[in-house]
Amino acid sequence: MKTHCTEELTRRDIVKMAVAFLLVPGMAEIPVPAHANQLRIENRFSPLNKKRPKRPYTRYIILHTTEGEEEGSLRKIVRFGEAHYCVCLSGRVCRIIDKNKLAKHAGRSMWEGISGIDRYSIGIEVVGYHNRDITDAQYVALTELLRQLKSLYNISDEDILTHSMVAYGRPNRFHRESHRGRKRCGMIFARPDVRARLGLESKPEYDADVKAGRLKVADRELFSFLFAAKPKETLVAAAGKPSVAVSSPINAPEESSVIGDKYTAWHIARERYNDPSTTYIFPNGKKLTGDQIQDWARMPAGTRVVLSGQEDEQPFEGFLEIGKDGDKPQELAGVGFDKSTTIYFFPDGLIRTGAELKKRRSMRKFLSNSPKGTRILVGYIYGGHVKTRRRPASIAGAKWNYPSTFYRYPDGNIVNGDNIDASSIPAGTLVFYQE
Numbered sequence: 444m445k446t447h448c449t450e451e452l453t454r455r456d457i458v459k460m461a462v463a464f465l466l467v468p469g470m471a472e473i474p475v476p477a478h479a480n481q482l483r484i485e486n487r488f489s490p491l492n493k494k495r496p497k498r499p500y501t502r503y504i505i506l507h508t509t510e511g512e513e514e515g516s517l518r519k520i521v522r523f524g525e526a527h528y529c530v531c532l533s534g535r536v537c538r539i540i541d542k543n544k545l546a547k548h549a550g551r552s553m554w555e556g557i558s559g560i561d562r563y564s565i566g567i568e569v570v571g572y573h574n575r576d577i578t579d580a581q582y583v584a585l586t587e588l589l590r591q592l593k594s595l596y597n598i599s600d601e602d603i604l605t606h607s608m609v610a611y612g613r614p615n616r617f618h619r620e621s622h623r624g625r626k627r628c629g630m631i632f633a634r635p636d637v638r639a640r641l642g643l644e645s646k647p648e649y650d651a652d653v654k655a656g657r658l659k660v661a662d663r664e665l666f667s668f669l670f671a672a673k674p675k676e677t678l679v680a681a682a683g684k685p686s687v688a689v690s691s692p693i694n695a696p697e698e699s700s701v702i703g704d705k706y707t708a709w710h711i712a713r714e715r716y717n718d719p720s721t722t723y724i725f726p727n728g729k730k731l732t733g734d735q736i737q738d739w740a741r742m743p744a745g746t747r748v749v750l751s752g753q754e755d756e757q758p759f760e761g762f763l764e765i766g767k768d769g770d771k772p773q774e775l776a777g778v779g780f781d782k783s784t785t786i787y788f789f790p791d792g793l794i795r796t797g798a799e800l801k802k803r804r805s806m807r808k809f810l811s812n813s814p815k816g817t818r819i820l821v822g823y824i825y826g827g828h829v830k831t832r833r834r835p836a837s838i839a840g841a842k843w844n845y846p847s848t849f850y851r852y853p854d855g856n857i858v859n860g861d862n863i864d865a866s867s868i869p870a871g872t873l874v875f876y877q878e
């Protein structure tokens with residue numbers, strides 16, 4: 444048995460091997476994997492695990508920080524199938540999605556020109572915060588988990604990335620172009636000294652998507668932190684500290700929850716700046732939620748931003764929304780706004796392609812002015828209805844269960860391809876898949 448399979452050894456396997464060792468004299472040389480008991484793996488499979496498709500291939504490992512306490516974070520990750528593994532404070536590792544299947548952890552992401560990084564990566568959540576060091580037990584567990592996965596999938600150290608490296612945001616009121624800086628998640632794993640402790644000898648030296656002009660840098664501090672060749676001296680001191688149960692802060696870019704010269708609402712809340720779950724408390728004590736704010740240019744300094752614990756990646760990843768991502772279809776869909784590959788989901792339930800809207804005089808007005816809340820898919824093919832004799836695979840081909848494929852049920856619910864159960868799609872469900 445090769446040692447790279449040790450991660451899959453259950454306790455029962457080890458017992459079996461021990462029994463074989465005792466009973467069969469000829470098998471006395473069975474090599475017991477050296478690292479088998481260094482990793483305490485526990486199954487905590489997501490209810491979505493069964494439905495998740497296999498990943499086409501595996502090139503990256505993406506490291507995340509939960510940004511919340513252990514049990515609550517774990518419950519949410521399990522519920523939504525948001526990682527393959529979660530490394531707890533004690534060093535216990537929970538297995539959430541089968542390692543060969545797709546976990547939804549990176550959201551809107553791009554690296555080296557490839558987008559939708561979930562399809563090419565293993566996602567590991569580490570209980571903790573992006574700007575705090577992890578516990579010694581987590582260092583031990585994560586080092587071993589990475590060692591096994593690297594060898595299993597033949598992943599190089601430079602391809603072990605942080606969520607903050609690969610996440611990107613679409614244009615919004617604060618940034619006119621697609622940009623890096625959507626998340627700071629997992630950024631401590633970019634620190635050279637942290638990586639060294641994890642047995643990683645190298646890291647990405649630059650951001651190829653920024654270099655090629657595909658993305659702009661929206662968070663300079665984060666960017667220089669991620670690609671710093673050497674940690675500052677003060678940073679070195681923090682790592683290698685004695686074991687503590689609770690992680691301590693590391694020297695990371697400064698953060699604030701108060702709007703000021705350096706911090707806009709976007710800096711603090713990122714893509715949730717205009718979300719109803721984000722609350723702004725003005726210096727005069729007045730409170731407004733993100734969706735109630737009209738003038739972002741006139742946010743008074745001293746306004747405090749309170750984020751709720753709710754996640755931001757579900758379930759309309761891939762959709763653009765009028766009133767949120769921009770005000771006019773052309774801003775969102777660009778030159779293709781009136782083409783058949785741009786699909787409009789109106790708040791009243793009506794669905795039309797850009798080409799259909801253009802053809803009908805009575806509907807043309809929606810191309811220049813779509814109602815707030817209209818969701819738009821760009822670069823999609825409208826695949827029509829699922830029927831008993833017209834199954835998803837015959838409509839969308841291999842893409843039928845891609846996360847980027849959307850099914851709209853007759854009741855208006857929208858489900859991603861990777862969450863769909865092909866045997867129970869109601870008749871009349873519509874399919875939309877990427878060109």
Ligand SMILES: [Zn+2]
Binds near residue numbers: 506507548606628629
């Ligand atoms: Zn993350």
